[in-house]
Amino acid sequence: MITFKESIPRDKVFLNNVRNNTKYFCSQCNIRKDIIDTIEISVDEIIVNIIEYSNGKLPIEYIFTYKDNVFECKIIDDGAPFDLVKHLENIDISDYIKKRRERGLGLYIVKKFMDTLNIERKENKNIFTLSKKIFAKETVNA
Amino acid sequence: MPELNIDAKVLDAQENAVYIKLTGFLDGHTSPRLKAVFEKLYSKESVKIIVDMAGVSYISSTGIGTLMGALNLSEKNKGVLKICSLPTKILNIISMLGFDQVLPIHKTSEEAISLL
Numbered sequence: 001m002i003t004f005k006e007s008i009p010r011d012k013v014f015l016n017n018v019r020n021n022t023k024y025f026c027s028q029c030n031i032r033k034d035i036i037d038t039i040e041i042s043v044d045e046i047i048v049n050i051i052e053y054s055n056g057k058l059p060i061e062y063i064f065t066y067k068d069n070v071f072e073c074k075i076i077d078d079g080a081p082f083d084l085v086k087h088l089e090n091i092d093i094s095d096y097i098k099k100r101r102e103r104g105l106g107l108y109i110v111k112k113f114m115d116t117l118n119i120e121r122k123e124n125k126n127i128f129t130l131s132k133k134i135f136a137k138e139t140v141n142a
Numbered sequence: 143m144p145e146l147n148i149d150a151k152v153l154d155a156q157e158n159a160v161y162i163k164l165t166g167f168l169d170g171h172t173s174p175r176l177k178a179v180f181e182k183l184y185s186k187e188s189v190k191i192i193v194d195m196a197g198v199s200y201i202s203s204t205g206i207g208t209l210m211g212a213l214n215l216s217e218k219n220k221g222v223l224k225i226c227s228l229p230t231k232i233l234n235i236i237s238m239l240g241f242d243q244v245l246p247i248h249k250t251s252e253e254a255i256s257l258l
Contacts, residue, residue, distance in 0.1 A: 012170050012171035013171055016167065038235075044169065044202050045203055048170035097243060102211040103207050105203040109203055
């Protein structure tokens with residue numbers, strides 16, 4: 001199992017650091033570049049949502065693991081409870097495109113690119129879990 | 143490399159045509175600066191903008207939303223928006239999400255300029 005863990009201040013200036021760490025971690029797991037691109041944006045979208053909307057106080061912690069060909073990212077935030085199901089129910093991508101909407105797409109992207117996106121509330125914290133199975137053809141060894 | 147470099151130059155003063163070359167990344171941190179540039183340029187009617195994205199290494203939903211916002215502004219103010227030279231990574235993300243259906247994307251700057 002490969003793991004990586006870091007905490008960042010609640011400031012968008014750190015988004016690029018998170019993306020660089022995501023890309024480096026995934027490349028260490030031999031994940032193919034175009035798949036890394038989708039993981040990179042997924043992690044970025046969750047963190048920017050937290051920074052913009054959660055009103056937490058503590059640094060945001062994120063943990064990557066890669067085990068049995070599954071990439072998993074946990075993002076822990078002490079902000080307000082978040083109703084993920086309700087939010088995802090309200091997203092209609094064709095409506096976004098048709099009406100040319102400019103905001104609110106982030107979680108849709110995560111849902112589209114990752115296999116799972118879950119959130120649990122524990123000890124007054126939101127724990128977002130993103131996971132994606134990496135098939136052999138999605139590695140650089142293919 | 144700066145987070146986002148926005149290099150805007152007048153392409154044709156009579157035609158109100160502006161060429162914007164972007165270098166860096168378009169994310170939740172940097173996109174508001176680009177949005178402000180679009181809002182300023184499109185505050186006048188009939189402005190034509192070409193956005194050259196050859197130097198863009200990353201785009202998030204905020205970045206895509208900024209381009210959608212520019213398209214909305216251009217149509218509202220009888221202007222034109224052309225987006226060109228997208229790196230494969232950026233084009234893939236935009237296409238996978240379906241926004242290539244509405245954003246005026248062109249392969250090269252020459253093609254975009256010829257269609258102004």
